[in-house]
Amino acid sequence: MRVVGQELPRVEILEKVTGQSVFGADVLPGGRVLAGKMVLSPHPHARITAIRTERAERLPGVKAVVTAADLPAIRYGRFVRDEAYFATTKARYAGDRIAAVAAVDEETAEEAARLIEVDYEVLPSVTSGLEAMAPDAPLLHEDYADYWAQPDLDRRGNVCGHKQIVRGDVERGFAEADRIFEHRFHVPMVHQTYIEPHTATARFDASGKATVWASSLALFPLRAAIAQILRMPMTKVRVIPTEIGGGFGGKLSPTVEPAAVVLARKARRPVRIVMSRSEDFQTTNPRHPFHLRYKTGVKHDGTITAREIEVVLGTGFSAGSGVMISQGAAVRAPGPYRVPNLKIDSYCVYTNTSTCGAYRGPAGPQLAFASESQMDIIARELGIDPVELRLRNAMVDGDETPAGARLEDVHAKETLLKAAEAMNAVPRPPGNNVGRGVAMAHWLVGGMASSAGVKLNEDGTVAILTGLVDLSGASTSLAQIAAEVLGVSLDDVHVRTADTDFAPHSTLSAGSQALKSMGGAVLLAAREAKRQIQQVAADKLEADPGDLELDGNTVFVKGSPERAVTLREVGQMALEHARGPIVSTQSVSQLTPHPAIAAHAAEVEVDPETxxxxxxxxxxxxxxGTAVNPLSVRGQIEGGVMQGLGQALSEACTFTDGKMDNANLLDYKIFSALDAPPVEVHLVQHPCASGPLGAKGVGEPPIIPPPAVMANAVYDAVGVRIHDLPITPEKIVKALKAKRAAQR
Amino acid sequence: METPRIRITVTVNGEAVSEDVPGDRSLLDFLRDDLGLTGTKEGCGEGECGACSVIVGGRLVDACLIFAAEADGRNVETVEGLADGEVLHPLQRAFAAAGAAQCGYCTPGMLMAGKALLDRNPSPTREEAAHGIAGNLCRCTGYGTIIQAVMEAAKES
Incomplete structure (x- = not known):
């Protein structure tokens, strides 16, 4: 391939390095923009007895104040309709939306927000999923049984979804085992911490049409949500994407956008809401906290005979995507291994926090921390090398997921061996407190409803039209795919992400499936455009269309490159040709999922004193699979590793009395350049049958193994096992003290 | 209550600008809202993320933490002033080639941090380069490509 597989800079890189990219807060919607501000509940759980807005409304400079009274009384939710946009009778977390204001400037909006008086009767609250399952736990949704929910969803009290998977006979599996291991693990909530906070700008025109500029990963679902919350037809809602300053799954669900729209409608002026960093930490959709129990039976030779797994996700005050993520967690819980006998229970539980969401590789790091820590413990107990134990049990082509889906293009063993080989290529440095750890994980990459357009311009250049928001280089990769098919260079392809009025329906920028889905659509559209090009050129060249090849911006007869026309000529000829302009829009959906494996190894030095x-x-x-753009692929892997290492060693949203107590970048510690180790990246490339030109999804897998890798490396270094993330210096020192005390 | 306004004259990317600004206006709001230089980004407003890094009088500062009035009579450099017309600054070229910008939101601040470093230390070690951008958070890249780009730019300039 000529263009696919090349390390090419991103197509929009010039705007990014010159400061010209237009992000959420840079949008100029026309007219003076009002500043919007949310009014949020300070209490994690409270009955609302009165909301008084009069003082705020009277403040000079205030142009609109809105509450639940300004919206249709509906509850929404994909799995359970349990969320109202503004709270009415009850606030269910510290950050629940009560009202919103718009004023001439930010200071006035903040003052107005302070002037809104809310009377609360504070109720007992619960932020731990495990505690929320207890019979005497405070109930978040007293009327849960009356809510609409997806059929067959097993719900009871605070449990808004329970998924059970049984394969084989787990009791028989444990009976066959020589050793049985059982451990509990805990993973706290962590936040995506993109550098651009949530931002929305909205205007409402005289025809009743809302235009929203959003830094969203999901344009079409956002349009649908706004239309639903405001009860408007979709033709009256237009979502225009801005550049997006990081998402990692944190910008999939609506947050401030509906408030900006309803404020703009009431104020008859454009409104912009920019979340403060503290609001962003407290009111968006972070990673679910997990409690996990893993029980594993093994033979003396390390062969796994059974796994019984229980996971509890704290989903926050509404089910959100937690139901789907808990179901996905059940499917991936056993890790990339063949486990003949399985019993998995996955619970999605209401808690008094913001609704957790789909942070990059949802459920992945939590499950892998538990599963891969336990694999390490088992290896040590059995006296088997940790890599060898994993190889012995690794899944292979033809194996099935716990849900019964057959997997192909599995390269678990090769990927693990590659990581181990790279680590072992350099001898371990001398020193007492140096250790190494390894972990392996998988992600399943599906493909969702997507369409894309490809057209040939009259000058022979190519344009791609999508509704896909690009964060991680997707546009560049899509351009490479089209360039490959049409025989042009990357410079000849222009990719445009259009808004919801103009773009064909496109998938979310999420789940590592953007390139698979959109690349699939672009590939089909480019192939159809090629067929049309061949048809037009065939008349001119007096040849059979099937004998024509495209390369170097020309169309030529196979074997006779002198019989050629340029793509520019074809672009012009098509206008005079009976077939007409060359353009194609193609769609894909429900693509066969493929597994993508990440195997990591680390060497650490632990200071036992500190x-x-x-x-x-x-x-x-x-x-x-095929790395369409290895520069982007490596970038995804390096960035994913660093987020995973943050979750491993330093990140956690912590709560006191139901309120997050580290909602700022000083106390919530993501890695800085000084914390970041160089990452040695090794790509295992085998074209994948279900990906466009062989590509696999790459964004999620690298974030999954690091917490387990760190836990295993720390154990190897100093002999203490941390079961509760993050692995902080305090926990290590405490564990070392306990170990010394036990030895005395 | 209106904050008293102050007349300031600031040289921004080589061009002298005189404006009346409220005394409590941050340099960041002055650049973005009054001058329309939106290349400089706000990530936290508390001086913790570095997205708003600009160079004032030769020193790297968080524009959200200082008042516009404090820049009175001084030179301010922002991302918009890096390129010389159509010709990119070596840091911009290196960032593009290395894949050092993913979402691009931290990039303007990172570029200015890189420039402040290279202005005082034209050939930094890897460790010095990492220190030079230590006050700038990036959540996409993992920093490796950014450090690499700073080193590459040092070689070129």
């Missing part, structure tokens, strides 16, 4: 972990080396091997 508990500080220094990462000496980090190796990430990943099974990526």
């Amino acid at each position: 508990g500080r972990v220094r990462i000496l080396r980090y190796v990430a091997a990943q099974d990526v």
Whole structure:
């Protein structure tokens, strides 16, 4: 291939390095923009007895104040309709939306927000999913049984979804085992912490049409949500994407957009809401906290005979996507291994926090931390090398997921061996407190409803039209796919992400499936455009269309390159040709899922006095299919590893009395350049049958193994096992003290 | 209550600008809202993320933390002033080639941090380069490509 597989800079890179990219807060909607501000509940759980807005409305400079009274009385939710946009009778977390204001400037809007008086009767609250399952726990939704929910959803009290998977006979599996291991793990809530906070700008025109500029990963679902919340037809809602300053799954669900629209409608002026960093931490959709119990039976030789797994997700005050994520967690819980006998219970539980969402690789790091920590414990107990134990049980082509889907293009063993080989290529440095750890994980990449348009311009250049928001280089990869098919260079292809009025329906920028889905649509559209090009050129060249090849911006007869026309000529000829302009829009949906494997290894040095972990080396091997753009692929892997290491060692949203107590970038510690180790990336490339030109999804897998890798490396270094993320210096020092005390 | 306004004269990317600004106006709001230079980004408004990094009088500062009035009579450099017309600054070229910008939101601040470093230390070690961008958070890249780009730009300039 000529263009696919090349390390090419991103198509929109010039705007990015010159400061010209237009992000959420940079949009100029026309007219003076009012500043919007949300009024949020300070209490994690409270009955609302009165909301008084008069003082705020009287403040000079205030142009609109809105509450639930300004919206139709509906509850929404994909799995359970349990969420109202503004709280009416009850606030269910510290951050629940009560009202919103718009004023001439930010200071006035903030003052107006303070002047809104809300009377609360504070109720007992619960932020732990496990505690919320207890019979005497405070109930978040007293009327849950009356809510509409997807049929067959098993709900009871605070449990808004329970998924059970049984394969084989787990009791028989444990009976066959020589050893049985059972451990509990805990993973706290962590936040995506993109650098651009949530931002929305809205205007409402005289015809009743709302235009929303959003930094959203999901244009079409956002349009649908706004239309639903405001009860408007979709033709009256237009969502225009801005550049998006990081998402990682945190910008999939509506947050401030509906408020901006309803404020703009009431104020008859454009309104912009920019979340403060503290609001962003407290009111968006972070990663679910998990409690996990893993029970695993093994033979003396390490063969797994059974796994019984229980996971509890704290989903927050509404089910959100938690139901889907808990179901996906059940399917991936056993890890990339063949486990003949399984019993998995996955519970999605209401808690008094913001609704958790689909942070990159949802459920992945939590499950892998538990599963891969336990694999390490088992290896040590059985005296088997940790890599060898994993190889012995690794899944292979033809194996099935716990849900019964047959997997192909599985490269677990090769990927793990690649990571191990790279780590072992350099001898372990001397020193007492140096250790190495390894972990392997998988992600399942589906493909969702997507369409894309490809057209040939009259000058022979190519345009791609999508509704896909690009964060991680997707537009560049789509252009590479079209360039490959049409025989042009990347410079000859222009990709445009259009808004919901103009773009064909496109998938979310989520789940590592954007390139699979959209690339699939672009590939089909480019092939159809090629067929049309061949048809037009065939008349001119007096040849059979099937004998024509496209390369170097020309169309020529196979074997006779002198019999050629340029794409520019074809673009012009098509206008005079009976077939007409060359353009195609194609769609895909429900693509066969493929597994994508990440195997990581690390070498750390732990200071036993301070508990500080220094990462000496980090190796990430990943099974990526065909790397359409290796520069983007490596970038995804390096960035994913660093987020995963943050979750491993320093990140956690912590709560006191139901309120997040580290909602700022000083106390919520993401990695800085000084914390970041170099990452050695190794790509395992085998074309994948279900991906466009062989590509696999690459964004999620690299974030999944790091917490387990760190836990295993720390154990190897100093002999203490941390079961509760993050692995902080305090926990290591405490565990070392306990270990010394036990030895005395 | 209106904050008293102050007349300031600031040289922004080589061009002298005189404006009346409220005394409590941040340099960031002055650049973005009054001058329309929206290349400089706000990530936290508390001086913790570095997205609003600009160079004032040769020093790297968080534009959200200082008042516009404090820049009175001084030179302010922002991302918009990096390129020389159509010709990109070596840092911009290096960032593009290395894949050092993913979402691009931290990029303007990172570029200015890189420039402040190279202005005082034209050939940094990898560790010095990492220190130079330590006050700028990036959530996409993992920093490796950014450090690499700063090193590459150092070689070129």
